[in-house]
Amino acid sequence: MENEAGALSRVAGLFSARGYNIESLSVAPTEDATLSRMTLVTSGSDEVIEQVTKQLNKLIEVVKVIDLSDGNHIERELMLVKVRAVGADRDEIKRLVDIFRGCIIDVTDKSYTIELTGTSSKLDAFIGAVDSSTVLETVRTGASGIGRGDWTLKV
Amino acid sequence: MSEELTGAEITIRCLQEEDVECIFGYPGGAVLFIYDELFKQDKVKHILVRHEQAAVHAADGYARSSQKVGVALVTSGPGVTNAVTGIATAYMDSIPLVVISGQVPTNAIGLDAFQEVDTVGITRPCVKHNLLVSDVNELATTIKKAFYIAATGRPGPVLVDIPKDVTQQKIVFEYPEKLSMRSYNPVIRGNSKQIKKAVDLILSAKRPVVYSGGGVILSDAAKLLTDLTRMLGFPCTNTLMGLGGFPATDKHFVGMLGMHGTYEANMAMQYCDVLIAVGARFDDRVIGNPKHFSNENRKIIHIDIDPSSISKRVKVDIPIVGNVPDVLKELTKLLKQRQDEMDEKALDEWWKQIDLWRERDCLKFNRESDIIKPQLVVEKLYDVTKGEAFVTSDVGQHQMWAAQFYKFDKPRRWINSGGLGTMGFGLPAAMGVMFANPKSKVACITGEASIQMCIQELSTCKQYRLPIKIVNLNNRYMGMVRQWQEFFHGNRYAESYMDALPDFIKLAESYGHVGIRVERPEDVEGALQEAFKLKDQLVFLDFITDQTENVFPMVPGGKGLSEMILV
Ligand SMILES: Cc1ncc(C[n+]2csc(CCOP(=O)(O)OP(=O)(O)O)c2C)c(N)n1
Numbered sequence: 001m002e003n004e005a006g007a008l009s010r011v012a013g014l015f016s017a018r019g020y021n022i023e024s025l026s027v028a029p030t031e032d033a034t035l036s037r038m039t040l041v042t043s044g045s046d047e048v049i050e051q052v053t054k055q056l057n058k059l060i061e062v063v064k065v066i067d068l069s070d071g072n073h074i075e076r077e078l079m080l081v082k083v084r085a086v087g088a089d090r091d092e093i094k095r096l097v098d099i100f101r102g103c104i105i106d107v108t109d110k111s112y113t114i115e116l117t118g119t120s121s122k123l124d125a126f127i128g129a130v131d132s133s134t135v136l137e138t139v140r141t142g143a144s145g146i147g148r149g150d151w152t153l154k155v
Numbered sequence: 156m157s158e159e160l161t162g163a164e165i166t167i168r169c170l171q172e173e174d175v176e177c178i179f180g181y182p183g184g185a186v187l188f189i190y191d192e193l194f195k196q197d198k199v200k201h202i203l204v205r206h207e208q209a210a211v212h213a214a215d216g217y218a219r220s221s222q223k224v225g226v227a228l229v230t231s232g233p234g235v236t237n238a239v240t241g242i243a244t245a246y247m248d249s250i251p252l253v254v255i256s257g258q259v260p261t262n263a264i265g266l267d268a269f270q271e272v273d274t275v276g277i278t279r280p281c282v283k284h285n286l287l288v289s290d291v292n293e294l295a296t297t298i299k300k301a302f303y304i305a306a307t308g309r310p311g312p313v314l315v316d317i318p319k320d321v322t323q324q325k326i327v328f329e330y331p332e333k334l335s336m337r338s339y340n341p342v343i344r345g346n347s348k349q350i351k352k353a354v355d356l357i358l359s360a361k362r363p364v365v366y367s368g369g370g371v372i373l374s375d376a377a378k379l380l381t382d383l384t385r386m387l388g389f390p391c392t393n394t395l396m397g398l399g400g401f402p403a404t405d406k407h408f409v410g411m412l413g414m415h416g417t418y419e420a421n422m423a424m425q426y427c428d429v430l431i432a433v434g435a436r437f438d439d440r441v442i443g444n445p446k447h448f449s450n451e452n453r454k455i456i457h458i459d460i461d462p463s464s465i466s467k468r469v470k471v472d473i474p475i476v477g478n479v480p481d482v483l484k485e486l487t488k489l490l491k492q493r494q495d496e497m498d499e500k501a502l503d504e505w506w507k508q509i510d511l512w513r514e515r516d517c518l519k520f521n522r523e524s525d526i527i528k529p530q531l532v533v534e535k536l537y538d539v540t541k542g543e544a545f546v547t548s549d550v551g552q553h554q555m556w557a558a559q560f561y562k563f564d565k566p567r568r569w570i571n572s573g574g575l576g577t578m579g580f581g582l583p584a585a586m587g588v589m590f591a592n593p594k595s596k597v598a599c600i601t602g603e604a605s606i607q608m609c610i611q612e613l614s615t616c617k618q619y620r621l622p623i624k625i626v627n628l629n630n631r632y633m634g635m636v637r638q639w640q641e642f643f644h645g646n647r648y649a650e651s652y653m654d655a656l657p658d659f660i661k662l663a664e665s666y667g668h669v670g671i672r673v674e675r676p677e678d679v680e681g682a683l684q685e686a687f688k689l690k691d692q693l694v695f696l697d698f699i700t701d702q703t704e705n706v707f708p709m710v711p712g713g714k715g716l717s718e719m720i721l722v
Binding site: 013 | 466
């Protein structure tokens with residue numbers, strides 16, 4: 001969509017006004033600074049998704065809408081997690097981070113801050129795997145998506 | 156041309172470039188520079204209303220009754236919030252408007268400044284688009300965009316919010332000749348494969364119905380629709396918004412459909428085998444319960460410019476997204492070549508069935524009554540004006556009787572708030588109609604509750620000498636509310652009695668108008684004649700009507716189209 005003030009609130013407003021749910025939404029400018037790319041995760045029946053697509057297309061600032069789930073696509077989400085890490089937990093958590101191919105990006109004597117990228121379900125799995133009492137804080141970006149192969153979404 | 160102009164001058168120049176003849180507005184702090192420039196020129200006429208809601212309704216009536224974009228000008232804060240009802244009304248009925256609002260200076264935005272509201276935020280869900288002009292260099296392009304977006308595709312209101320400092324800054328003015336918007340390209344031509352499929356389906360029809368809506372009026376496709384329908388000999392029904400899209404006096408017309416549609420229209424809609432929907436959107440007041448509607452098997456062709464209107468409430472078989480006139484032209488061309496393939500026999504049978512439904516005489520009312528029946532007033536209005544008046548209305552029973560009993564043969568003559576159902580719309584809309592059609596007969600059919608919602612506009616009517624005829628169907632009740640309470644709430648008339656009514660005659664007179672009270676059926680026609688003889692005067696006709704009269708037929712909420720309550 002056009003990288004203009006207010007465009008994001010139009011999308012968000014559309015979803016709340018029409019009762020569609022937003023599971024996640026991530027947006028940032030693209031290599032063309034006049035455009036932003038938004039990945040929005042939503043769910044609903046085929047009819048609802050058809051309406052969502054049509055309504056989004058109606059917004060003046062939206063340039064193009066595609067449903068990535070119509071074809072092969074890749075989805076990634078970034079999560080930062082701060083966990084309590086003392087004593088024997090420190091090694092245990094380190095191992096788990098390695099298994100999930102994350103990395104520890106900040107360390108204190110009481111905590112680790114972990115960076116993890118993957119599909120949303122992989123991030124959920126990580127949270128499920130760590131002892132919930134050690135999780136101090138999590139922050140997630142929501143998914144970003146792109147089509148597989150040579151196909152590109154360009155304006 | 157290198158002369159520098161202020162933002163305020165630019166605003167007015169843009170309006171002139173867009174050939175705007177008149178705008179409706181109300182001044183205030185944030186728009187004072189714009190008003191100053193209005194004062195210094197005489198190309199754009201400014202109409203001073205008495206409330207910003209009326210400014211937008213008037214611009215709306217102007218747009219509906221002409222083919223032009225209506226323009227309103229309001230100040231920041233309360234000016235804008237007052238205008239919101241008008242904007243939402245226009246949005247729901249897809250009326251092309253440009254609303255210009257003043258805003259506090261850019262450096263004060265966000266500081267809870269005096270008369271600041273987040274105008275773009277407040278209006279976002281009820282505009283086609285809105286734009287805040289934060290740089291005077293973008294002002295002209297923004298206004299041009301606003302007119303373009305408002306009038307093209309599925310039309311709608313566009314708001315331009317202009318901070319006060321922007322109206323003071325000076326730059327060299329240049330009105331852009333062209334706009335390029337990569338993200339806004341309304342479709343025009345329908346897909347020809349789909350159109351061919353539609354032709355096949357139409358030719359195979361045994362029980363066809365043409366169902367047309369406001370889109371036919373807005374896109375000026377009434378003549379095309381009429382010619383096509385007559386050529387095919389199909390029955391045609393109009394929605395509340397679509398009245399006048401097909402001549403109501405034509406024998407192919409089966410009346411309005413929907414909640415208060417005719418028996419024959421609703422039955423035909425329910426039991427047809429091929430439905431041709433044109434510029435309509437299957438809304439809840441039109442087809443009732445969509446599940447019940449889908450119980451019958453029929454194939455649907457849906458022609459509309461807005462893809463999101465298609466398969467929203469009812470799944471359709473052949474969607475055609477495109478500009479209605481273009482699609483109708485192509486359909487007509489193709490059908491002309493293959494007219495002999497039509498199943499005339501089946502069509503005859505279908506008409507016989509429809510005529511049986513017609514015999515039910517669903518709009519009958521007691522003509523012997525010695526209390527004035529509201530239906531009678533509308534009938535007489537039709538007679539007295541020879542069906543040529545522009546008729547605006549408010550919202551309630553009177554609106555439905557107007558729609559049922561005034562036979563609109565031409566588009567843009569019936570002006571009402573269908574989508575939002577805004578009481579208070581009728582009088583200011585009639586003002587707009589008068590400015591767009593100065594020599595025409597204009598009547599506002601209203602109720603004693605609705606008229607009080609914008610009654611202050613009697614003053615505007617005086618100032619500009621607008622000879623509107625107000626037809627007040629005075630039943631001392633919020634009649635439509637009373638009807639629902641009678642049918643669905645055990646006759647408990649909670650707060651729907653209109654107590655403490657003013658003496659409308661004296662009220663009209665105090666504004667310098669003429670008032671006539673009519674209490675007997677035999678005086679109805681004479682009073683109307685007298686009113687229309689007063690060519691230069693607004694006349695307030697206060698008809699004291701039957702309090703107990705209800706609107707029939709009625710499809711109760713949640714029920715199917717064929718489940719009408721009949722008189
Ligand atoms: C602004 C607004 N408020 C409330 C309503 C709900 N409403 C619909 S019809 C109606 C009664 C209208 O009464 P009146 O104008 O006297 O017309 P009648 O139905 O008696 O013909 C009301 C209150 C509305 N449509 N608009």
